[in-house]
Amino acid sequence: MSVAFTKEESSETASETILPERVISAQPNLVTESGLKALEAELAVAREAYAAGNLIEDVNDKRRQTAGPARDIRYLVERIRTADLQPAPASNDIVAFGSxxxxxxxxxxxxxxxxxxxxxxxxxxxxxxxxxxxxxxxxxxxxxxxxxxxxxxxxxxxxx
Structure with a gap:
């Protein structure tokens, strides 16, 4: 059955809960130590928001509240999985990653x-x-x- 034949609220909820994925760069995922820690902290926040959204009883509200955190979790898990932790620059003689x-x-x-x-x-x-x-x-x-x-x-x- 088409969304056109359902309640208007369901149509609105569907459009609010189907979010485009966050774009993952094709470049190598180089990160500093602080950058990796920030990704991990952001993932923890997204997981907390997702868990809080799942406590909502109304199905439509639950979908609205968990859509963003679920998308962020997928993105962050992938970015952490592919992270290539770079050491601090060995010297200050030339500009390098982390300089x-x-x-x-x-x-x-x-x-x-x-x-x-x-x-x-x-x-x-x-x-x-x-x-x-x-x-x-x-x-x-x-x-x-x-x-x-x-x-x-x-x-x-x-x-x-």
Whole structure:
């Protein structure tokens, strides 16, 4: 029977509980130690939310409340399963995964970012994904080197 012949509430519930899967990157899943811990913590929160949703008696409300956490659990389990934990950079001589890099832009702005895994990247907090255009031009550079980001030169000032 088509959803058209069911109660309107059931139709709305169906659309609210069939969520698209979270996209999993085709790139290797490189993670820092803190990034892996964050994934594990996020999984614990999603499992708690799913368990709380399952306590709801109304079937439609239960579906609405567990759909998001169930999707997040599937995503996070896969990301943790495929995580490739990277050691901290061996030295501060060159920019590597896990390095914090300070650089100056041509316009005089100085910026600092840590190069991390895709799931832990948050430019507003000072982290960028290792697959981002910025990280790709910085990786492998040394102190004082110039990196080209589009038409702009970036000069590496500090690597930690």
């Amino acid at each position: 914090t890099v300070r650089f100056e832009r041509e316009d005089g702005r100085v910026q600092t970012f840590r190069i991390v895994g895709e799931d832990e990247a948050d430019p507003k907090s000072g982290t960028v994904s290792w697959v981002s255009p910025l990280a790709r031009v910085l990786l492998g550079k040394a102190l004082g080197d110039l990196a080209m980001l589009g038409n702009e030169e970036l000069e590496i000032q500090k690597i930690t």
